[in-house]
Amino acid sequence: MGDPELEALSRDVDEAVRVRARLVQDVLSLGPARAAREHGVTRQTAAKWAQRYRTGGAARLSRPAHRRRTTLELRHATLTAPLWMPTTKWSSRSIADALGVSQSFVARAWEAMRAGTAFSADLTAATAGRQPAVLGLLVTAEYAVLACQLTAVPRGQDPAPRARVDPAVHRSLRTVLASELVRPQVPATSPADTRPFWDEVVDAADPDATLMTLASQEAPVPAEVSVRGVCRDVDEWLSLFPLLLGWGPLLPPASALQLEGELRSWARGPRRAFTWVRPATGTARSRGSAARSPVRHLGPERALADEIVGTIRQGIAEGRIAGGDRVTERFLAGRLRTSRAQVRTAMRLLERDGLLTITTGHAAVVPVLTRSDVVETYAARRALGALVIRAAVRWSPQERQSVAESLDALERCAATGDVHRTGEADIAFQNTLAEASGLVRIAPMLEVLADHLRVFIAVMGLEYAYPIDAIVRDDRAIFEAIDTGDGEVAVERWRRKIDDAATYMLGQLPATRSRPSGST
Incomplete structure (x- = not known):
């Protein structure tokens, strides 16, 4: 399982800390030589930060407490804030609070965005x-x-x-x-x-x-x-x-x-x-390599909902949250630096998706993982995935390239032996395949179901260790069948993959740990 502190540093407001954390993540997954090339640094630099992380943990990647950030660094962090703030509902006040500066400093940094030339x-x-x-x-x-x-x-x-x-x-x-x-x-x-x-x-x-x-x-x-x-x-x-x-x-x-x-x-x-x-006028989809389904990404509420899921998964991984626990609006608003009203709206989306159950007292309950949850989720993915694969046979060269890149990323993760990171790359491969299908309604449904799987896996923790070689073998076989235009063979391989995954997860249910529900 990945280091939550390292993952948190990869989203730190300090760009230097973010760069170090991402460099170390890549060293651990790709090796120092490949990571150095990806980040444009020397192999010695990549190895140095990885060694600091191994000897002292994520804390060694942060700046020393006595070192103050320069005005130039703070200005850069302010201007890039729309890219790294926890939610899209940022403001000059929330950026100032995140950086520990005044709102007038934020206004001065934004001055270049107001001056005519x-x-x-x-x-x-x-x-x-x-x-x-x-x-x-x-x-x-x-x-x-x-x-x-x-x-x-x-x-x-x-x-x-x-x-x-x-x-x-x-x-x-x-x-x-x-x-x-x-x-x-x-x-x-x-x-x-x-x-x-x-x-x-x-x-x-x-x-x-x-x-x-x-x-x-x-x-x-x-x-x-x-x-x-x-x-x-x-x-x-x-x-x-x-x-x-x-x-x-x-x-x-x-x-x-x-x-x-x-x-x-x-x-x-x-x-x-x-x-x-931008999608061409009159078309139902965008075919760009970075395109995403418009149904899944309709607004900031959905983005905040995705961040809430990530926060809950991190809490489960850290042992602070378990199935059946209550998660309060106050806790989530504090962690995500947003208002309780915005959290409440996003939680309603998650309740509609079946990821949370809203209760009285401005809180939600994380569902307890049951056999019926697993059977229903995998049955839906099995059926929807078959539709996606049949449509993906007609993918464009750009869409094929995006799926091939996600498969390459999966194989790099598999080479590290990290079960949970490989599982996340497997879900990313499946989502990319769904996007390449052009089915603008079905692809977002699969993304929601992927969120269910992520929560299931987080609840199981170390009990879940699906064989890495099986993940790579199945995804490679599906890709190759689609690439040759044999949709029915690809569908059969997809169904076999989903059936095997469901059988494995059901087999782990008796071993899943539980604890009395609490409140966060």
Whole structure:
């Protein structure tokens, strides 16, 4: 089982601590040489931090108590806060509290996002008489690029008056601009690797629209792009914020929330370039490599619900929470630095998903794992997964690549011998496969069921140790069958995998430990 303290440090507000923790995680799973290449450091550096962790635990990765963070470090943490804050419902006050600074300090750090520049003035002139809209975002080690389309306003018709920007779009735009500040953590990307992104952007654009790019540095863009803007420095990139707000409805709120959620997830460990493309008009799905089902990621309440599940799982792993325990709104709001009202809304989503049972007294009960829970969950995954696999046979090259990468990640985890980390990689492989199927309603259902499995496994703790070689063998066989276009063989292998997993988990139930329920 992974170290909860190390996992917590990988989300620390201090970027240096986050980088160290993620480096150590990769050293433990990939080895020092591979981890050093992934993070752009020397093998000696990777080995040094891993040794400090082995000898002194996660505490050795933190800064010494006497070392104060510099103003520059605090400013960087403030600007990147939309990427690392525990919930998407952040504010200047909550960021100030998390960093231990004043709200006026946060306001000063954000000053670059309020100042107009000659660059933004030039863009205003270039877009006169045309309505901009965001099509996609690409973040590599070398640059960040926001791809937009410009739609001409009919002659004689004034542009639409500036509408009030939805708060979801407002937050997502800050998150988009913050992505530029984590570029140093991204491995190098070749122009050939970004071509699928540009193909999707061109496909997503309206036929009569003009393509425009806004780049933080010089970036290769396709010939189809007519208007190109390149920033001179990071402050000029950040100064795009008021300009983007002034352009009006750049993104539908649902797309903005999807983009924001995927950026936050990516920023926890940006081991590859980030790509996101807005679904083309009239299509039911996005085919980008970073695309996710819009049903699963509808808003900040769902993101907070996912964070609550993670907090409960961590509490179970630490022995502080067990099946049947009451978890209070006050406890969750304190841990996640959000309001009890927001926690209450997210808990209702979890109750609907069957992960919690809300009781009186502003609390919820973690379900006790039973035989019927296991049978029902695996039966649902067995049936839904068969539909996913039949649809995945028609995957695109980009979707196949995302599934192949998740399978590679699974095999790397398996090589470490870490049962629980491999199990998590197995669930990630299954979710990626569901997303590649294009079934925008079924894929989110499988993600909810995956949350059930994670809670089940956390409750079982060390009693759950499904054979690693069986996980790798089954997932590799499913991938190969889909890749050859033999959907029925892939379905049969999926069903066998699910039946074996259900049999194993049912066999562990009698050994599952329990304790009197308490309250957290």
